[in-house]
Amino acid sequence: MSPSRLRSTAVVSTAMLAVVGLLGACGGGDAAGAAGVARSDGRPVYGGTLTYLEHQPPTCLYLPAAGFYPNGGILNQITDKLTWQNPETLEIEPWIATKWEINKDATAYTFHLRDGVTFSDGTPVDADAVAANFDVYGLGDDKLKLPVAEFVNNYERSEVVDRLTVRFHFSKPSPGFLQGTSVIGAGLVSKKTLSLPYEQQCQLKNVIGSGPFTLKNQVVDKEVDLVARKDYDWAPPSSKHQGRAYLDEIKIIVTPEDNVRVGALTSGQADMVRYVQAYDEKTVRDAGFRVYAEPTRGVNNGLYLRPGNSILKDLDVRKALQAGTNAKEVVDTLFTPNYPVATSVLSHLAKGYVDLSKELAYDPAEAGSLLDRAGWVRGADGVREKDGRKLRLGVFVAGPQPLSKQTLELVGQQWAKLGVQLEIRPADSGTQAVDIKDAEKTPLQHSMVGRADQDVIKSQFHSENRDAILSHDEKLDRLLEEESAQPDEAKRNAKVGEIQRYVVDQGYVIPLFEEPQVYGAAPYVQGIAFEAVARPWFYSVWKSRR
Amino acid sequence: MVLLRVEVAAVTRYLLSRVGQAALVLWAAFTAGYLLLQLLPGDAILIKFQNPELGLSPGQIAEIRSYYAPGSPFLDYLRTLTGFLHGSFGYSIDTGTPVVERLGEALPETARLASAAFLLALVIAVVIAFAGSHSRTSWIRGALLSVPSLLVAVPAFWLGILLIQVFSFRLRLMPVIGGSELQQLVLPVLTLAVPVSAPIAQVLASSIDEVSTQPFVPVVAAKGASRWWILWRHVARNAVLPTMTVAGLTFGELVAGSVVTETVFGRNGIGRLTEQAVNAQDTPVLLAVVVLAAGAFVLVNLVVDLLFPVLDPRLRAAS
Numbered sequence: 001m002s003p004s005r006l007r008s009t010a011v012v013s014t015a016m017l018a019v020v021g022l023l024g025a026c027g028g029g030d031a032a033g034a035a036g037v038a039r040s041d042g043r044p045v046y047g048g049t050l051t052y053l054e055h056q057p058p059t060c061l062y063l064p065a066a067g068f069y070p071n072g073g074i075l076n077q078i079t080d081k082l083t084w085q086n087p088e089t090l091e092i093e094p095w096i097a098t099k100w101e102i103n104k105d106a107t108a109y110t111f112h113l114r115d116g117v118t119f120s121d122g123t124p125v126d127a128d129a130v131a132a133n134f135d136v137y138g139l140g141d142d143k144l145k146l147p148v149a150e151f152v153n154n155y156e157r158s159e160v161v162d163r164l165t166v167r168f169h170f171s172k173p174s175p176g177f178l179q180g181t182s183v184i185g186a187g188l189v190s191k192k193t194l195s196l197p198y199e200q201q202c203q204l205k206n207v208i209g210s211g212p213f214t215l216k217n218q219v220v221d222k223e224v225d226l227v228a229r230k231d232y233d234w235a236p237p238s239s240k241h242q243g244r245a246y247l248d249e250i251k252i253i254v255t256p257e258d259n260v261r262v263g264a265l266t267s268g269q270a271d272m273v274r275y276v277q278a279y280d281e282k283t284v285r286d287a288g289f290r291v292y293a294e295p296t297r298g299v300n301n302g303l304y305l306r307p308g309n310s311i312l313k314d315l316d317v318r319k320a321l322q323a324g325t326n327a328k329e330v331v332d333t334l335f336t337p338n339y340p341v342a343t344s345v346l347s348h349l350a351k352g353y354v355d356l357s358k359e360l361a362y363d364p365a366e367a368g369s370l371l372d373r374a375g376w377v378r379g380a381d382g383v384r385e386k387d388g389r390k391l392r393l394g395v396f397v398a399g400p401q402p403l404s405k406q407t408l409e410l411v412g413q414q415w416a417k418l419g420v421q422l423e424i425r426p427a428d429s430g431t432q433a434v435d436i437k438d439a440e441k442t443p444l445q446h447s448m449v450g451r452a453d454q455d456v457i458k459s460q461f462h463s464e465n466r467d468a469i470l471s472h473d474e475k476l477d478r479l480l481e482e483e484s485a486q487p488d489e490a491k492r493n494a495k496v497g498e499i500q501r502y503v504v505d506q507g508y509v510i511p512l513f514e515e516p517q518v519y520g521a522a523p524y525v526q527g528i529a530f531e532a533v534a535r536p537w538f539y540s541v542w543k544s545r546r
Numbered sequence: 547m548v549l550l551r552v553e554v555a556a557v558t559r560y561l562l563s564r565v566g567q568a569a570l571v572l573w574a575a576f577t578a579g580y581l582l583l584q585l586l587p588g589d590a591i592l593i594k595f596q597n598p599e600l601g602l603s604p605g606q607i608a609e610i611r612s613y614y615a616p617g618s619p620f621l622d623y624l625r626t627l628t629g630f631l632h633g634s635f636g637y638s639i640d641t642g643t644p645v646v647e648r649l650g651e652a653l654p655e656t657a658r659l660a661s662a663a664f665l666l667a668l669v670i671a672v673v674i675a676f677a678g679s680h681s682r683t684s685w686i687r688g689a690l691l692s693v694p695s696l697l698v699a700v701p702a703f704w705l706g707i708l709l710i711q712v713f714s715f716r717l718r719l720m721p722v723i724g725g726s727e728l729q730q731l732v733l734p735v736l737t738l739a740v741p742v743s744a745p746i747a748q749v750l751a752s753s754i755d756e757v758s759t760q761p762f763v764p765v766v767a768a769k770g771a772s773r774w775w776i777l778w779r780h781v782a783r784n785a786v787l788p789t790m791t792v793a794g795l796t797f798g799e800l801v802a803g804s805v806v807t808e809t810v811f812g813r814n815g816i817g818r819l820t821e822q823a824v825n826a827q828d829t830p831v832l833l834a835v836v837v838l839a840a841g842a843f844v845l846v847n848l849v850v851d852l853l854f855p856v857l858d859p860r861l862r863a864a865s
Binding site: 051053057059060145199200202203219220221222223249253254255257258259260263264266267268269270429430431432433434435436437 | 586587589592593594595610613620637640641642643648651657707711714715716718721722723724809810811813814818819820825826827
């Protein structure tokens, strides 16, 4: 290593550690402590293998379906995006696009691409390839069975202006599109990948990206080995680290058992793990390891009430359940300070957030009188009844949500005091797939969505998106559409505020807490970074002497 | 010479009837599996495509379904059955890979685990039963012979976690992540062997007890044979037959235990494959697993039956 290289590496490492420190500081109490440890370590070293334990195997790796964390954890390493959302400021910064222009009403976006970027199959990342990517994400492909991506709204067509300039046209204003180009699902893949039918695009071996790592080996449902691309030289310009990744390899190993993951980490068999349960955080910290609790900045973990249900169609009942649920008790009993109590339907780090903690205050007396007013009277067994029907509501345990069963059990106890029976059903995927779209069988849903853009609230509530409440509320749909087509940032935030107020007032939601993604890592793992919605980015990670 | 030919013909007839039975069992397992999977609410396509991120409407999902499985359930049944007869198990709906490929990856892993666990279980069972039966001290005997009841009550899930905690995380003797294939095998084999050894030990011990009360035992003792000689040469040989039957039946235990063991240890075998396929209602994979397990069961029982006359001259004469 030449002296000048040495010096520049030292500068890079200092700067990078500062970035890590900042990241840590916004990641909550534990990570702030972790950043303190990171400071004392030396300059980055190249080489080594990171052993990363995943909770679940990846499913379909078709890019727009990459939101599932086990998928995102892989795709974030092998694909690049047009733009980079700075996880601290949430500003959109250049990446594969060096600059862009947006017309006044946000119906035409022009991106100027970086030259010399290639996919790992050798083909160039040029205007033609980028246009092909967004044509699929924006329009889908019936012949290849490719569905449209939820992060692209009102897409009309692409236009290749020249080799490195591409323009996208929209039928209506699409202000969320710029951020949409930075999300995990907008990873760019080679035209070879795009030409394959859905089934084939689901398979990791067919996903050819331009990212800092490529697939080396996969044992389906067990292990994914990624290897650094030696010629990678197009990291986001704001990244202090440029050139190839520090690590040589990443071994992503599926380890479903919670305590095996944590034990393997603390006994030195793994370097980093995803999904540290709230009750394991202390074990990890006490062993001298770091806990990274990354916020997901979107729609909060909560119960989503379906007004189409014959009991929940009554606003008073919905408001009663909202007032009679003690979110603070849920957090205090089951979780840690890394899971802040919800103060709105959105995370306090989400764009356009408004504080509705007053409206969401726990008030069991009010809940009781609302139920009395709605005509539900206590029966002999303590459960309220009306016209011979019990006040009984069913909910599925939500597999992806942390401690969903325990959360629902605790809420069930709180509701029992009100005279409401919560029937908690195990998440058998078949029954759930059938019943979840039926408000009568599944009157409420336990869920959340992460995305650092105003559109996240549309994703959760619009009747043509995730439709968590099986909405027939035309006003809500209209508000959401206005939000997603509002080019002015301040007006858009105001609209998001109005929507939050509306869904809380209508009792469509009982927000519980702001769900983080919690990772544990060994103290010698440096440079850990996350994208805006808490998926790990291993590009700048390196291992100091153990 | 004539006699030998008659014997060969008898054995052939016996084998043919067993093969016929096996085919019937396999067909029944396939059909029952197919019907039960049809009765489950939802299906693999719905589970896979109702992912809220994909935001597909019910109409679009129906379209995808027609692309996967055109025609009536009965036609589909016939088509799948024909496929199986030709050795083609179709494609996993969940992952899109050929089922044969998935089985090919998973089968060797489970075969290694299950065969090693079975051998270890035999060793544990024989040691417990012999040591218990041989012991003259009644409390040691009582204690040893109650071990199987204890072992059968140990949940594999709990045992696996306990072994990992102690040997991997505290003593750091065996890595569960990384490490050689042998290192990766030790703890899961132990986890799986313990519950499997219990019924074998129980039956072996009680057969030894039963045989020991038979009149030929005092005769042999009167001729001056040592206790150990009697146990080993005379009692055990007679006690081994019921034990073999039970050992054959523990095959089911091995398959069921591998689901838990492979999940706890993150091994990529048939058990884990089954668990995931059940979750996703991945019918082609599940059907293949059901038929595979039934086939293995039939084979194991056939081997046990064929071994009987080899081990016991009385049965040879009878047949």
